[in-house]
Amino acid sequence: MAPVEAHAAQQQHHPIKLYLLVWGLLFVLSTFSYLVDYVGLQGYLRWSLILIFMVLKAGLIVAVFMHMAWERLALIYAILLPPLLVLVFVGMMVSESTYVLLTRLLFFGAAPGT
Known part of the structure; x- marks a missing residue:
């Protein structure tokens, strides 16, 4: 053939x-x-x-x-895995931002007028 x-x-x-x-x-x-x-x-x-x-x-x-x-599994992983990892990293950043906000409020207090 x-x-x-x-x-x-x-x-x-x-x-x-x-x-x-x-x-x-x-x-x-x-x-x-x-x-x-x-x-x-x-x-x-x-x-x-x-x-x-x-x-x-x-x-x-x-x-x-x-x-x-x-498609082959390798191609599926190559296309779908990076966006999933980005979502994981975004979740980690949201978690860290909450921690940073709470730490700032604890040490510096609330902003005047709030």
């Missing part, structure tokens, strides 16, 4: 049904995201729901439309 023919034989053709199903799920998740604003939810519940729907939509797009669901 020639290299071009071997490569063509390895190519996977995904059924259009899969893409239509994902498109429908994206539509439903977007509708839920807009309903969060329409219903008028406020506070942490609102932002939690919006972020959950956003992450679900991004995951579907990356997995199906960018074909990450069918």
